[in-house]
Amino acid sequence: xxxxxxxxxxxxxxxxxxxxxxxxxxxxxxxxxxxxxxxxxxxxxxxxxxxxxxxxxxxxxxxxxxxxxxxxxxxxxxxxxxxxxxxxxxxxxxxxxxxxxxxxxxxxxxxxxxxxxxxxxxxxxxxxxxxxxxxxxxxxxxxxxxxxxxxxxxxxxxxxxxxxxxxxxxxxxxxxxxxxxxxxxxxxxxxxxxxxxxxxxxxxxxxxxxxxxxxxxxxxxxxxxxxxxxxxxxxxxxxxxxxxxxxxxxxxxxxxxxxxxxxxxxxxxxxxxxxxxxxxxxxx
Amino acid sequence: xxxxxxxxxxxxxxxxxxxxxxxxxxxxxxxxxxxxxxxxxxxxxxxxxxxxxxxxxxxxxxxxxxxxxxxxxxxxxxxxxxxxxxxxxxxxxxxxxxxxxxxxxxxxxxxxxxxxxxxxxxxxxxxxxxxxxxxxxxxxxxxxxxxxxxxxxxxxxxxxxxxxxxxxxxxxxxxxxxxxxxxxxxxxxxxxxxxxxxxxxxxxxxxxxxxxxxxxxxxxxxxxxxxxxxxxxxxxxxxxxxxxxxxxxxxxxxxxxxxxxxxxxxxxxxxxxxxxxxxxxxxxxxxxxxxxxxxxxxxxxxxxxxxxxxxxxxxxxxxxxxxxxxxxxxxxxxxxxxxxxxxxxxxxxxxxxxxxxxxxxxxxxxxxxxxxxxxxxxxxxxxxxxxxxxxxxxxxxxxxxxxxxxxxxxxxxxxxxxxxxxx
Numbered sequence: 289x290x291x292x293x294x295x296x297x298x299x300x301x302x303x304x305x306x307x308x309x310x311x312x313x314x315x316x317x318x319x320x321x322x323x324x325x326x327x328x329x330x331x332x333x334x335x336x337x338x339x340x341x342x343x344x345x346x347x348x349x350x351x352x353x354x355x356x357x358x359x360x361x362x363x364x365x366x367x368x369x370x371x372x373x374x375x376x377x378x379x380x381x382x383x384x385x386x387x388x389x390x391x392x393x394x395x396x397x398x399x400x401x402x403x404x405x406x407x408x409x410x411x412x413x414x415x416x417x418x419x420x421x422x423x424x425x426x427x428x429x430x431x432x433x434x435x436x437x438x439x440x441x442x443x444x445x446x447x448x449x450x451x452x453x454x455x456x457x458x459x460x461x462x463x464x465x466x467x468x469x470x471x472x473x474x475x476x477x478x479x480x481x482x483x484x485x486x487x488x489x490x491x492x493x494x495x496x497x498x499x500x501x502x503x504x505x506x507x508x509x510x511x512x513x514x515x516x517x518x519x520x521x522x523x524x525x526x527x528x529x530x531x532x533x534x535x536x537x538x539x540x541x542x543x544x545x546x547x548x549x550x551x552x553x554x555x556x557x558x559x560x561x562x563x564x565x566x567x568x569x570x571x572x
Numbered sequence: 573x574x575x576x577x578x579x580x581x582x583x584x585x586x587x588x589x590x591x592x593x594x595x596x597x598x599x600x601x602x603x604x605x606x607x608x609x610x611x612x613x614x615x616x617x618x619x620x621x622x623x624x625x626x627x628x629x630x631x632x633x634x635x636x637x638x639x640x641x642x643x644x645x646x647x648x649x650x651x652x653x654x655x656x657x658x659x660x661x662x663x664x665x666x667x668x669x670x671x672x673x674x675x676x677x678x679x680x681x682x683x684x685x686x687x688x689x690x691x692x693x694x695x696x697x698x699x700x701x702x703x704x705x706x707x708x709x710x711x712x713x714x715x716x717x718x719x720x721x722x723x724x725x726x727x728x729x730x731x732x733x734x735x736x737x738x739x740x741x742x743x744x745x746x747x748x749x750x751x752x753x754x755x756x757x758x759x760x761x762x763x764x765x766x767x768x769x770x771x772x773x774x775x776x777x778x779x780x781x782x783x784x785x786x787x788x789x790x791x792x793x794x795x796x797x798x799x800x801x802x803x804x805x806x807x808x809x810x811x812x813x814x815x816x817x818x819x820x821x822x823x824x825x826x827x828x829x830x831x832x833x834x835x836x837x838x839x840x841x842x843x844x845x846x847x848x849x850x851x852x853x854x855x856x857x858x859x860x861x862x863x864x865x866x867x868x869x870x871x872x873x874x875x876x877x878x879x880x881x882x883x884x885x886x887x888x889x890x891x892x893x894x895x896x897x898x899x900x901x902x903x904x905x906x907x908x909x910x911x912x913x914x915x916x917x918x919x920x921x922x923x924x925x926x927x928x929x930x931x932x933x934x935x936x937x938x939x940x941x942x943x944x945x946x947x948x949x950x951x952x953x954x955x956x957x958x959x960x961x962x963x964x965x966x967x968x969x970x971x972x973x974x975x976x977x978x979x980x981x982x983x984x985x986x987x988x989x990x991x992x993x994x995x
Contacts, residue, residue, distance in 0.1 A: 331653065331654075331675060347987075347991075348991075349987075349990055349991045349994050352994055353994050356994075412837075413841070416841050416843055417841070417842060417843050418841060418842050419841075436771055439843070440826055440827045440843075518830075521827075522774075522826060522827020522828060522829075522838075523777045523827060523828035523829065523830060523993065524820070524825065524827060524828060524993075525994075526990070526993050526994035530993070531990065531994075534990055534993075536650075537646035537647065538646060538779070538986050539649065539650055539653060539654070540983075540986075
């Protein structure tokens, strides 16, 4: 009987294990292997060399580009967190009726009905030199000359990131906020806590797991992105994703793999650090 | 080379009463109509010549199906080099051929099966446009156009009867400008880095072509003297990239573009007033009713050429069909179509029959248009009295300073290019 139970357990775990093995572990192992291979102009050949990593770590471009990637990730994180937290707070604590709550939550998801590339590109004519933003500001008399930095700059890259990824912050935070026992808030008030004190000492600690999940989403999405940076900076800025995509375009798979491995390790380390702060599993 | 059996031989077909087969204008083998209907040839290449109109016309004239895939230059190279079974016909540029040919994924073509071979422009055969021409720097098409035999892996330096690519399309590239926003004549490549156009210039982010445009600029400025712009030394690459990195940091560039559409949008929206550009992009801007000029410059043009290569896995009936397609390609209709967009055909004289006298005069001979010039899709490109930027075919192709190329130091150049983009 016990043996059957064991067998059943293994069988139940098998489909997921097979999927993870085939679609997650195997490709990563492959990438790690290829990162030690050599490449010529048009082909790659099996080898075991550290040249790809040596070049990567010796090139100042690598550090600059990783720096830019961290910068994008951090700024985007700060904005998506503050916007996401505010929106979630409003939805969870200010809207009393559950119907309205659900309706407003669905409203938040409307932008996701179109592809994120389209949402991103639609910023370009808006922010351009002769775009709606500049024309409006000029007609209001706020500025005399079109603002050049609106488009093809760090500003436009981060704007697009924030626009694209804020919902990934809203959803998990909203979810944890909804599970906060309302009597805790009453207790805080009964004990004389101000609104701000309740927010800082009751709501914030209790929503940490949601914030953490949102943070993981946003950070990994931004760090792995290449297309947003390419389009919104007019190809003038680079992040790690673009480095990889350039290498792939030029058939330098081993060097692309090496960069990918370093990026993967960096992101894993960051997530490991984040998880030290909050036990997500407790809350799921 | 052993051909796989395709059901029945051509001989048995003829015996079976294929009298119609005799009615061929080409020396290439004609195929039995019932079979060709089922043939599908998969062609891929850059957007410039992968046109659905061509596929439709092939179906109509030849009976078989041509599936087109359009990709950017990098992806084209990648696919030709790594996925030989994913295509039958590669529509690639000559510098890509230099990169891809050593992989053995393409097969040489027998020029005796090409009906119009003798009429192909000299650039692709001897390398000389006219007997007096000087061959430009870079990967000139004839240097990678021939191999010694059907299995040849290294390029021959003269016509051997075995061609790597059958030339189909080529042009002389220069800078595109918005004359309405610049308001003064532009004559030199140096203008790309002129501080007057700070924040309004652009260059293309395809390293192998971008570096050539950079070299044209640096040479015109007198900053760098190149032995061969198509094959730079590390030192030359460093100097070139350094000049442009400085300009980038000073805010000279609005953006870099990678695809045709991006270049059109940058120009049409007025974000950019001077940039590297391709001729159909100029056409696309003009057809929106916006002034745009493909400005001839005194230092000359950066030229490129494309051609059709056959996958080495192509054989039997499909191979025959591919030859038939190539012969059809050179027979004029496509040439006329491409020339009416501003490109040149490898066999201009056959294209003449598919163009009006006015079109031929405007596009090829550099004469004043006698009537409205429209694109193949019907957009108005020029009015009566207009003259093509740069003049006649011989005027334009005779002033090529450099061909698109792939350098010996390519990998080094690519790394420097990445630094430039990240700077």
